[in-house]
Amino acid sequence: MSSILLGLGMIILTVVMYAGATYVYRRLKWPIVMPVLTTTAIIVLILVITDIPLDTYMLGGQWIQELLGPAVVSLAFPLSKHIHVLKKNILPVIGGTIIGSITGMVTGASVAILLGYPKEMVIAILPNR
Structure with a gap:
């Protein structure tokens, strides 16, 4: 309780x-x-x-x-109603996703390195194939 x-x-x-x-x-x-x-x-x-x-x-x-x-x-249903907006802005959407992903990986690894994590830990927090 x-x-x-x-x-x-x-x-x-x-x-x-x-x-x-x-x-x-x-x-x-x-x-x-x-x-x-x-x-x-x-x-x-x-x-x-x-x-x-x-x-x-x-x-x-x-x-x-x-x-x-x-x-x-x-959120998928309202998003599907605006698929034309996504198609119109496909390059910014893909570009933002790629840049955001790279930024997240670099930031995560950098913070781990700055905090003195072992190499294995730094590699472990990065996405695998």
């Missing part, structure tokens, strides 16, 4: 932080206060200050993660 309440509490904490960050972002319009970035930073700070383990926080995050699959699938 307590894990259910803790999970709900973590979900509520995240939603409240995101709503507040969205409000601030709409007022200031500064890229540095983007809601996802601000919410993540505040949640990490709260977890560190209150000494709450990530596993405890993820009790709520686990439920949200399970809902992401159906949410992504449900």
Whole structure:
């Protein structure tokens, strides 16, 4: 029972932080206060200050993660209604996907190297064929 309440509490904490960050972002319009970035930073700070383990926080995050699959699938229908827009912008879509993928790989490997991870770990975080 307590894990259910803790999970709900973590979900509520995240939603409240995101709503507040969205409000601030709409007022200031500064890229540095983007809601996802601000919410993540505040949640990490709260977890560190209150000494709450990530596993405890993820009790709520686990439920949200399970809902992401159906949410992504449900986006397919509205996306299919706008297939003509995708076809019209195919080069920017493919280019953005490729550049984003390369940036993610380079950033992940670079951070791992800067943090002193062994070579095997750096290779392991990169995508395989």
